[in-house]
Amino acid sequence: MKLKELIESLDPNPLRKNKEPLAFSRLDPVWMDVRELQIDSRQVLPGDIFVAMKGTRFDSHGELASVCGREPAAVVVESRAQVPATYKGVVLEVPSSRRALAQLAARYNADPSLSLFCFGVTGTNGKTSCTYLMEKILSALHMPTGIIGTIQHKLRDHVWPTEATTPGPIELQKRIAEMKDAGAKALAMEVSSHALDQFRADGIHFNAVMFTNLTRDHLDYHQTMDAYFAAKQRLFTDLMWDSRKGPLVAAVNGDGPWGRRLKVAFPAEVITYGQTKDVDFYARITEMSFRETKFELQTHLGNFKAAIPLCGRYNVDNAVGCVASALALGIPPNVSLAALESFAGVPGRLQMVPNNRGVHVFVDYAHSPDALENVLGALRQVRTDAKADAKITTVFGCGGDRDKGKRPLMAGVAETFSDRVIVTSDNPRTEDAGQIVREIEAGFKTQGPRESILDRREAIAAALRGAGPGDVVLIAGKGHEDYQIIGTEKRHFSDYETAQELLR
Structure with missing residues (x-):
């Protein structure tokens, strides 16, 4: 892929001073072929794009002198101060290297999420279960669905090992592209607060997003509940705003205070769900055992009787949120609920x-x-x-x-x-x-x-x-x-x- 194509994916674009199209001479280095995206300064080779980032323990801007000596096609920086004057490649100065990396990684892999129905779920609890529930709904409609999350990355019987709930942008976009090439028609993805705070999921075009809940966790990283919530909210504001999909649906658990505070970018349709009567999708449990929960679901599309082979009020919330999210694809609640009747459960979740x-x-x-x-x-x-x-x-x-x-x-x-x-x-x-x-x-x-x-x-x-x-x-x-x-x-x-x- 040409460097020019990757540069044009950046927003805001560091080379565009106004709204005019970017123009380059045929001798400009932007016509170079890009080999790889790199964040590890030790791996840089000629033709790469190196993205310098500031972390809590290390700032790779300090490696720019040695990196530039390896002749990368371009360097992405938040400050030019440490770029050697002798460097002949392209310098892209951006407000956030992390966000730029996500945009570049998406474009480098030909924006694979644009070809898939993409569902993203965030919240303290329930993310993993929701991705498996959504996979069950979509697979019942003959839509092979890739899962990216805490347990594993999987498509049908193929499994990729993973170390993080939401991997970094380079691995993440590569994985989505691999799933698309392997026949996936949809993606169900956990979007962690760390990933949102670090812009790892930027560049993914979601159709439907879901908020499960927010309770104390990860305060070693976020420090305060408000900061934790702000990170989660990015999925519904920044990433929804950037999505080039439609129609957009945001399913929000309306039973708790954080869900009621959540802001959602226009034009996404907001559907609240839960077990209090003032929500759009209201579930009332009628019977529960270790192996099954029965409930009635009241919606603006009608009322439905449902049974899921799971135990617990929270699992009803997860299921109903996924049923609401599936409306982004036009799947009516009765079809989604019928698919979930034979749900096999999730490894390590009750x-x-x-x-x-x-x-x-x-x-x-x-x-x-x-x-x-x-x-x-x-x-x-x-x-x-x-x-x-x-x-x-x-x-x-x-x-x-x-x-x-x-x-x-x-x-x-x-x-x-x-x-x-x-x-x-x-x-x-x-x-x-x-x-x-x-x-x-x-x-x-x-x-x-x-x-x-x-x-x-x-x-x-x-x-x-x-x-x-x-x-x-x-x-x-x-x-x-x-x-x-x-x-x-x-x-x-x-x-x-x-x-x-x-x-x-």
């Missing part, structure tokens, strides 16, 4: 571990106070209906090098909704696991049945030993993860596999 002991064992990713309360609230309601004296045991820990303020809050939730609590190690990373446990324990208000067992396997074993027929065991925090991070080492460990083995 995933039941089969056994012949009669114990209801679940593995869930809940790692914030609100997520844990949602899951335990659902299990508590259902266990009472199933067996009046059933006991709930919760096994959980908190990740190291993350928001410390939520640790005692998690303890408060666990003791409120459980009959027995076992605190254990999660991913301690570079923190002392024992210290993390002590900070969790500080949140307990009562002297109820609880213990601390640092070894996660032993903690799970203790929970299962103490559970009888009809009792419930929730193993929370890691969900689908098949590893534990201790120090800087990633070791294989799966809550699901461990529980399976111990239950044999």
